Amino acid sequence: MVVTTRSLDDRYGRVATDLRVSLTDRCNLRCSYCMPPEGLDWLPDEAVLSHDEVVRLVRIGTDLLGIQEVRFTGGEPLVRRGLVGLVGRTRAIDPALEISLTTNALGLSRQAQALADAGLDRVNVSLDTMRADTFAEITRRDRHRDVVDGLAAARAAGLGPVKINAVLLRGVNDDEAPALLRWAIAEGYDLRFIEQMPLDAQHNWSRESMITADEIFSRLEAEFDLTPASEPRGSAPAELFTVDGGPATVGVIASVTRPFCGDCDRVRLTADGQIRNCLFAREESDLRAALRGGATDEQIADRWVLAMAGKRAGHGIDDPTFLQPDRPMSAIGG
């Protein structure tokens, strides 16, 4: 039932319709650009929203606030128990809702079909390398095969287009861009390269060491002919290019060097029930307290609207006053 009475507008004319819901801050990998080898201090169980609470907030978002798309993320959302049931309950809210999952694909080979049957539309899988030893170096876990199997299971279950997000790290896998693209095209996956963002728990990110979109292009163009895709980009983060005349494409998400904040339509809900109007927001709005304090749907919606009004024009990474958020990516949700 869609009874939208208002929308999630900000002061710059943007309207959020894409809700990213983090289901946990935990992850079963330890990617070096995300967290230290020993992991982080995870949220206590009682701080994390229950399935009932997640479903209620998603329903408020869709019914009252114009949310049209929900992406479950983490941490690693597949480690959340009962994910299939949660997807099913989310699907029951609105048959037209776009529901997707951002995952590292560990264990996806066992769950892909059940997730598709429950109403999941598609997946985005993080995979930075085709070399098992490089995968183990980046993620500190020897699980490359599981990711490749998970991708194949997602494709077989119809969770497409299956998108792969790859981050290139200088001196680690930055020689792999053409090989990754060649493999993704052969397998029928949509590959997108993403500039690394300053969202690591260790605060080790540096602009100097980051592989920029320009470098990604020069590596790819050494082996492929790239042409800007004709379809309009809209609010999508990826700039799309057809490869060698198409139909295959490759995406480049230049979050740092070519920000797309002017077209942003995203809002994030953390696993502990905080609304973040931007990945790089310095403030959060506590919907969990409202939920658990007995607030009505209307009151929660009002608080959510207010949280969006304070969204800044952009991430400001280039601004001398830029401050990395206190929470790392794993606790915000990608």
Ligand code: SF4
């Ligand atoms: S940095 Fe913030 S405003 Fe920019 S695209 Fe990301 S979430 Fe949107």
